[in-house]
Amino acid sequence: MVIIGAGFTGLSTALALASRGQKVAVLEAGEPGEGASGRSGGQVIPGLRHFMKDLNAAYGEAAARRAHDFGSTAADACFDLIDANSIACEAVRSGKIQVADTQAGLADAKVRADAWQKRGAPVRFLDRDELIAATGTRGYLGGWIDMRGGSVQPLALTRGLASASRTAGATVYARSRVRSAARTGAAWRVSTANGHVTAPKLLLATNATTDALWPGLCQTFLRVWSYQIATTPLSAELRAHILPGDQSVSDTRRVLRYFRTDAAGRLIVGGKGRARTPASIDDFDFQRQTLGRLYPELADHPLEYAWGGEVCITADRLPRIIRLGPDAYAHLGCNGKGVAWCTAIGEAFAEMFTSGDERALPIPVTPLKRIPFHWLRHVYVGVGGAWLRLRDSLDAASAPTLKESK
Structure with missing residues (x-):
């Protein structure tokens, strides 16, 4: 398994997979936590911002219930993960x-x-x-x-997840910006300036720092x-x-x-x-x-x-899990609630990659869909x-x- 991005999503997934005995390599362009995860507000926020009627409209009733239930327990999962791995990150759970x-x-x-x-x-x-x-x-x-909510020191949490992942058996490569990711036979070949990793499964977990590595992906948000x-x-x-x-x-x-x-x-x-x-x-x-x-x-x-x-x-302020190809996915669009959601989702991705059942994920997998006229993004934002x-x-x-x- 190869994971691109050593933030909350990538590292929580690496930790969960390695704890299951899976071989995992994480490739990070900078240092773990150097991107969005380590620079976040550190607020551990339960749930999604949407009411159930909005989730029903977006996902359908069954999938909406799954997303809502996952979000409602995400803060619990975050703090449990911190406790289980004795991560020193100034975790406070006072609401x-x-x-x-x-x-x-x-x-x-x-x-x-x-x-x-x-x-x-x-x-x-x-x-x-x-x-x-x-x-x-x-x-x-x-x-x-x-x-259920609280706060953490986000950079310390990210570094703690990296350390816990290594202890569990994952390999985390810092300063290893990915230059290409392509399907070769039954596997994915992910290349950096210093070498490459070949693995049957791929997770792109770069969220807000997603670049042009995967065509069109950075145009989805x-x-x-x-x-x-x-x-x-x-x-x-x-x-x-x-x-x-x-x-x-x-x-x-x-x-x-x-x-x-x-x-x-x-x-x-x-x-x-x-x-x-x-x-x-x-x-x-x-x-x-x-x-x-x-x-x-x-x-x-x-x-x-x-x-x-x-x-x-994202346009609808909902997170995305996007199918990139056979056994390849991207996760992005936390919309400011990534500390709880992304540390919790590692277990769900590990279960999905192990079982092959996408129903283990908290939200439906969708195809890549660009925002219309994304080249006007600076105008949109301004x-x-x-x-x-x-x-x-x-x-x-x-x-x-x-x-x-x-």
Whole structure:
């Protein structure tokens, strides 16, 4: 078995296959975690963003139930994998909060909390006072908390998965960018500048960093940048009211904002960045402004780190498993929920590759389908982002805003 990409999907699959006694080679263009996985927000989010009616429309009832059930247990699987392999990655499971600063967002939060409660999930709605106590910011109307969620240090998790995969018997090759992958007889020949691997089965697990290696694959999604900043460690006085319970938080805006603390007490704030690799600290103005609106007392607080990572966005915001050829698949399109989903999916891929039954996978396998006029992707991202920000602003016009929280 050959896997291209040493991120959450590739490494969790390698670990699961190697633990079954399978021979596995993982080829990574950089170092494990150097791509999207290691640069993610580190939030372990249960479930998919879609309601069951949307999943039914996309997949049909039986497949929708499978996707929903897998998503609902993905955070459990992620934390179980961390525990089983003793991965030191600052794993915290004190809940994931989604907050709302508009009446529409608040109504959505109530619907989601109620839907999960009916299915027995450990979630509850938070009114404004409860939310202020939990987060320390007054800029939101309310929200809901899902105790299945949490956070990790994503680079440490990726490196830990690489180490666990090697211990289980997989071979992980860093600095081994794949130049070609072609079917040769009954096997796949995957070549790098330094050699090649021949294997009967192939998984392409490059997600947002997918390039032109496989014709048309990078035209099935849009690549957007998410930027993050981390303050210097907060004082004990500040930590007493800023996320005192160590929950991770995201909002209901179309242009998402998210934040959490880390083990050192830094506050990490993320959100949409420019459509390129950040070039200077000036590129992080949006995140800096968000920090000040969330917590006015931190408006001038010094920053210790700033970085960016790419997110793979599909047209319908659903993940994809694409059939590339005989015993060859690509997995991409986590749409910002990759930590839980991609660490959990390794077991499903291992079962599918071992048994040959695609029903082991959480979502149906689909053929490669390009986004129409994908060459206009920069226009899509730029104009689309501006339009979404405008709609967020219009929605918030009649509701308390973060700026008013001062």
